[in-house]
Every structure is written in C-alpha cells, then in structure tokens.
Amino acid sequence: MAPKSPETEIVQGSDDQLGLDSIIPEASASFSEQKPRPPLRIVWKNVFMFAALHIGALYSITLIPKAHPLTWLWTILMYLCSGVGITAGAHRLWAHRSYKAKLPLRILLAYMQTSAVQNDIIEWARDHRVHHKYSETDADPHNACRGFFFAHIGWLLVRKHPEVRVKGKQLDISDLFADPVCRIQRKYYRILAVLICFVIPTVVPNYLWGEQLWTAFYLAAILRYCVTLNATWLVNSAAHMWGMRPYDKRINPRENMGVSFGACGEGFHNYHHVFPHDYSTSEYGWKLNVTTFFIDTMAAIGQAYDLKKVSHDAVRRRRERTGDLAKED
Template structure:
C-alpha cells in the first residue's frame, strides 16, 4: 500500500523545470523598453500613433481572449472560416507564440488545476502564476501526461496548422515589421518612437494579457468563503467575483469573461457582435434549469458532481446545436 501511495505521489508531480535565462533576459529587455515606450506614448508620440497603438492592442487582445481562449482552448462556440482567419492573424499580431502551443498549455492548466502538474499553479501565488511559470522550461516528463490533453481538434484546424508552420515569418512580417513601419511611412512618426511604442510597449501589454488569462483568478477572483459583493475599495478598479471560479468548473460557457464578469465585459461584447453578424454559432452556455436539476440530483445522491457537470455540458451542446438549426431554418 505504501509503495502504491508513493508511486501515485510521484505521478502527480511535474518533472523538473529549469529557468530559461535567455527568455528571462528577453522579457527584462521587453519590459524596460516597453515602459519607456509607454512614457513616449504620452509625451512624444503623434496623436494618431496613440490611436494606432490602442487599435493594435485591442485587436491582439480579441485574438487572445475571444479567439485563442474561448474559441480554441474551450470550444465555447463554432466559427466561420473568415473569423478563424481573423483570429489567427490577430493572435499572431499579439506575439505570444502559436495558437496550438498556447491552447496546449492552457488546457493542461485546466486539466491539472492546482496540482503539481499545473504549469500555472495558483497555489504558488500570483508572482509564480503570472511571471515565473512563463520563464521555465517544459517539464522533463511532459510527454508522459500530455497524452491526456486532447488536441485533435486543434491539430486538424487548417488556420492553426498554417500559423504554427509559418509562425516566425508571419510574426516578423505581419506582427513586427509592418506595424512598426506604418507610423514612419504614413504619418511621419520617428523610427525610435515607433519601435518603442508600436514594437516594445505593444508586445509588453499583449504578453501580459496572455499571461493574465492563466493568472486572472488571483486578481479578479474571490477566495472561498469571501463576502460577495465585496465592500473593498479595490472593486473600484477590479470586478472581483466568483465567476472565475465558475470558469474552472464549466470552462465551455461562452458568457464567462476572462477577467471576472459574466455576460458582460469587452470580449463578451465582441462575441455577441460576432453572433449578430453571423460569424459564430453553436454557442454553449449553462441554463439555470440545468444547474438546478444537477444540484438536485447531487443532493439526492443520484449522481456524482462529475456526472452532473457532464450532463450539463451535454444539454448545453444539444441546445446550442438546436439553436443553430432553428437559425438556419
């Protein structure tokens, strides 16, 4: 019995991860140059550069949140080919690596949430989850448990495949050179300003948005047993709630925002707009009746929590598909 326990303990631990010092150095330079770029943005930049910067950051954040996170990582809805192309390009613009890699690590985060196999383990605090975890190498035994991460839908997506194969060409040309060149070429911005603002500052912000998707619970989430709504001054800046905790239970619900809200927030508004424009369908969400019925079954010991959650998801998928058929009819 003791040997079995020791074996299970070992299997639950992530293999050794070492610090990638070249990556550390890169992010140190990126943040130093990025902060300088933010200062230049408010003191030296042409006014149109400010709007251009905001536009690029916004497009990139859509590719990260509504795109890589909701569409690809959690399959909360189905998108048309036009939208998939837009998401692939906007995610490339963000400069955080291929969608396939991002989705793999995020799915691993959900699969092994708050265990030693969780690459962004929230039990180790925000600094580890947000910063340190992104500076470490892949675990030495990653292949032994990566088999449990189903990536077939991602690997067969043509836009994800194309981005992965051509990532560095796409990023250098479309995500770096063209955005930096545009202000210099079209409205006379200095090359130094464009490099620091459109290059470093933009990528610094999009990188941290990407990291926040994995660490947001530690910023916007409430701890178990905490009062809601909170009467803390921080709510003026942060919308703290239990919705991020909900996301780790039902990650496929399209209404759940990345940063602490439900059915509201910028990315959710974008998803609603896509729905109205006909770019997405089969939007999965949990209904009040399904949750109530699941709780009733759990309370009467008719089913386990895992079985109840699976039933809620099955019903959500059926409703989403039925609504798609009704729309086409």
C-alpha cells in the same frame, strides 16, 4: 447584459456535467505530493528576453508625450486586436470549442492571435487544456500554488515540470491539427509573428500619418506587446488568488474585475473554471467583457455560430451548492 444571439445554445445538464474541468483543491494537493519536484532549470534566454522587453516597455512610456495622438489610438487598437485574438481565438474558440467560427473569422482570429506572440494556436490551446484538466497541480503549466511570480511569468523562465509534458502528450488535440488555419499558422509562425507583431504595427503609423519609426516601434509594438502579455499573465496569477468564488469555493480561480477589465473579459475566472465551455466565460454578458461583445457581433453577421451558454438555472443551482454563500451541510 448582451442580447441573446439566435445561434446561442443554452446548455442544460447536471452541475457535475457542466463543470467537468473543475478540480477541487484537495485533489490538487494530493497530486502534487505524489512526487518531489525536480530542481528548477532556468532558461536564461527567456530571462534576458523578457527583461529586455520590460526595460524597453518602461522606456516606451517616455515616448508617449512625443507621439502623435493617432499613434496612441493605434497602440490601443493593436492592444485590443492582440488581446481579443487570445481571448476569442486561442482561448474560447480553439482551446474550449465554446463556439464555432466560419473560415473568414478563423483567419482573422489567427492573425490577431499571432500579433500577441504567445506561441502558436495549437501550442497555446494544448497548454490551456492541460491547465484546466490538471489545475493547481504540477501538471498545470502555471500552477498558482507555486506563488504569484511563478504563475505570472516564472513558469516561462524555467523548464516545464515533467508532469506538464507527460500530461500534455496524453491530451487529444487532433481537432486543432484538423483545422487548416491552425496548421498553416503553426508552419509559418515565426515569420508571421515578426511581421504581424512588430513590423506592421511600426510601419502603419509611419506611412499613414508620418510617425517616427522609432516611436511607432516602441509604442505600438514593444509597449503594446508587453502590456498584452502581462494582462494575459494576470489571468493565471491574480485571478487564481484574489477575488470572490461565488460558483465553487473549493477551487482557487476567482472573480477578479481588475483582471477582467485588462484582459478583455477573462477575469470571471471562478465561473470559467466551473463552466469552461460557456462562450462568454461569465453570466453577465457584455459587462467588462469586450470579448463577448466581439463574439456576439460576429454571430450577428453570421461568422460565429453554435455559441454555448449555460442556463441561468444551472448557474443558480451551482451557486447554491458550492459557491461562497452556499449553506454548509
């Protein structure tokens, strides 16, 4: 269990106030049934791009025995860097505003998030807010009710459902545009993505310990990028399908420890959808939660503050009222 930071804010309130973004399955179903889905329009450019990426990642595995041990460590470090850039940055800071960060930390998180190449912060956070507000409906970009493949990667291979675009435009994301870090990253995103995701991870091993550029590129850039993507996608797919629902059994998101291990702490998904503003996305502190450890460390050195945390009493009451073990009325 992580020690409580002096900047942590314990959030009180009723269960409903603490879970405004939750949506029960019945509401999701009725929303989806209002209009028939339009035919899928495949984005072939994305199909070929992701196919090539995964083939490249498979080839990368054959290079592992030939690589310098420092290249292995560098690849793992880059994986953690890009993963935490998504989880602590795009997700917990910018999408949910579950804590605040000073300018140096926001710049660092923007750098780390760019290394993951999952769209710029503003677009990522907007899509994630739509996902929470309209979870498991046709307005959800990666609606898990459409199956594992669609929720995992399929949603990126086809045109967005019209409802995703409509509902996305209705959200207020002025707070994101108000942050100069987000605006600058968005303006120069393409060149920054190429530089931070592919060039720097390749050049560093070659310059510092003489790793071959070919090997460094395929391990620290291609393999790391592909694994990071799939770890993030598992939050949308596996964590919406398999696991316990101790906080709200009426919604699909689950507690999936495998996903939490691979996605830097994002597998406590039933908790997260019930209490989306909790900076830890879990009631268990640092347990399988590298991101919470990172945020707590930043708070300890004064870079993160106003960390929002749900009180133990509110969590207990929600468990007893709507969780898997809740008594039937």
